[in-house]
Amino acid sequence: MHQLTYGDIKAATDRITGHIRPVTLTPLDRGAIRTGPRDPLDDRPEQPCQVWLALEFMQHTGSFKARGAHNFLQAHRDAGTLPTAGVTIASGGNAGLACAWAARRHGVPATVFLPATAPQVKVDKLRSYGADVQLTGTEYADALTACQDFAATTGALASHAYDHPLIAAGAGTLLEEIRQQIPDLDTVVVAVGGGGLFTGVATAAQHHGIRTVAVEPNNCRALNAALQTGRPIDVTVDSIAADSLGARRTSTMALDAARQDRVHCVLVPDTEIIRARQMLWDHRRLAVEHGAATALAALTSPDQHHRDLAPPRWPHLPGSSYRPGNGEKVCVVLCGANTDPTDLIRTSPGH
Incomplete structure (x- = not known):
């Protein structure tokens, strides 16, 4: 796994400035x-x-997650690796919401996998951001497996709630804004x-x-x-x-x-x-x-x-x-x- 550097955060700052709400x-x-x-x-x-x-x-979607989600998709768009099949993630929480929001901003589909036990309020909010919500299994692990299978068969870009350098670098832009003030x-x-x-x-x-x-x-x-x-x-x-x-x-x-x-x-x-x-x-x-x-x-x-x-x-x-x-x-x-x-x-x- 790539070890995060300050250069990653500076690059993320350049990508997301003007697209997220300053803290x-x-x-x-x-x-x-x-x-x-x-x-x-x-x-x-x-x-x-x-x-x-x-x-x-x-912040957009009610949490810091919007920073990493936008940085993730923008970096792939800049590299020409953002597929027309869009992005997919297994998350019924803040990461799923941020992923759906960023996908809509980038004009690509978002497919979010949730366990069938997910609260309806989360399902509704995800759909309000334009996500295709797929309910499967009873636990997060079931949703994650389905998400991975979906990415493999459709070519959709698989995102992660936290364990990715582009996601973490986007979150790190918050400290840069705090230091400005x-x-x-x-x-x-x-x-x-x-x-x-x-x-x-x-x-x-x-x-x-x-x-x-x-x-x-x-x-x-x-x-x-x-x-x-x-x-x-x-x-x-x-x-x-x-x-x-x-x-x-x-x-x-x-x-x-x-x-x-x-x-x-x-x-x-x-x-x-x-x-x-x-x-x-x-x-x-x-x-x-x-x-x-x-x-x-x-x-x-x-x-x-x-x-x-x-x-x-x-x-x-x-x-x-x-x-x-x-x-x-x-x-x-x-x-x-x-x-x-x-x-x-x-x-x-x-x-």
């Missing part, structure tokens, strides 16, 4: 996020950290599922000397498991955020990115993900999916370390929180909002 940033109130213990070698005056939210859920950014915080967003953002961040905090739910820890074992392995998926972060296996690209300097891993419990999502609604009226709230939970969760999860050669103990330092500038990526907001409204004050 909007909004600052949190000063003092909203607690800083960590003071570094004894830091002789600067004490000052609060500064935290921004990257509202990437306002915060040139002296210290840290970016991203949720990790399969690892496409993390791989792209961490690769760009490494180039600019920026720390990346990779946040996973306790029970969707594909990246953490790969770091422990030294290779991607299948993990059990059982989290409130599994609809968007529930990849059973991370990519090799993500594992390579996580081994870089300036990467810090965090595992957060579902209770803190739910609390962070509710906080975004109560205090900012932002209705995001649990996967997006997972990133913020790293800054709002109580301090705790999972020493039993620490890989023997991994320099950071994966904790359940990240505490910014004195005056640290942090951006938290809210990556998607394809969610049912009714549970937020029911539990809001006054309801």
Whole structure:
């Protein structure tokens, strides 16, 4: 597999500029996020950290996935390898929506394979983007097999939700846009599922000397498991955020990115993900999916370390929180909002 480079992200930026929505940033109130213990070698005056939210859920199709999907198809069009049979993907989530949206923009068919158990609301939304939705089997694995067979027999271009360098490079363009607005950014915080967003953002961040905090739910820890074992392995998926972060296996690209300097891993419990999502609604009226709230939970969760999860050669103990330092500038990526907001409204004050 191609190892992602900063050059890949720069090329993706050129391809997608003008085709996607530039990210909007909004600052949190000063003092909203607690800083960590003071570094004894830091002789600067004490000052609060500064935290921004990257509202990437306002992107086309409601998630960052539109970046990678457009980059994937544009690169193939530029190379003359975009077939008239179009593109196909097995995904009932954000990746499927983004693939269908990008295919429509490029004027080619999109065939999306879902298990027959997929919620009707997802089927309807995919069809609203012009996708040919094929329901098959009862599990994602059944849909994936059917998608692969379809690509082999029709010549359609097979896409992937996260494990492809063009998909990850497209996601990495987000960090470039964030840096344009915060040139002296210290840290970016991203949720990790399969690892496409993390791989792209961490690769760009490494180039600019920026720390990346990779946040996973306790029970969707594909990246953490790969770091422990030294290779991607299948993990059990059982989290409130599994609809968007529930990849059973991370990519090799993500594992390579996580081994870089300036990467810090965090595992957060579902209770803190739910609390962070509710906080975004109560205090900012932002209705995001649990996967997006997972990133913020790293800054709002109580301090705790999972020493039993620490890989023997991994320099950071994966904790359940990240505490910014004195005056640290942090951006938290809210990556998607394809969610049912009714549970937020029911539990809001006054309801």
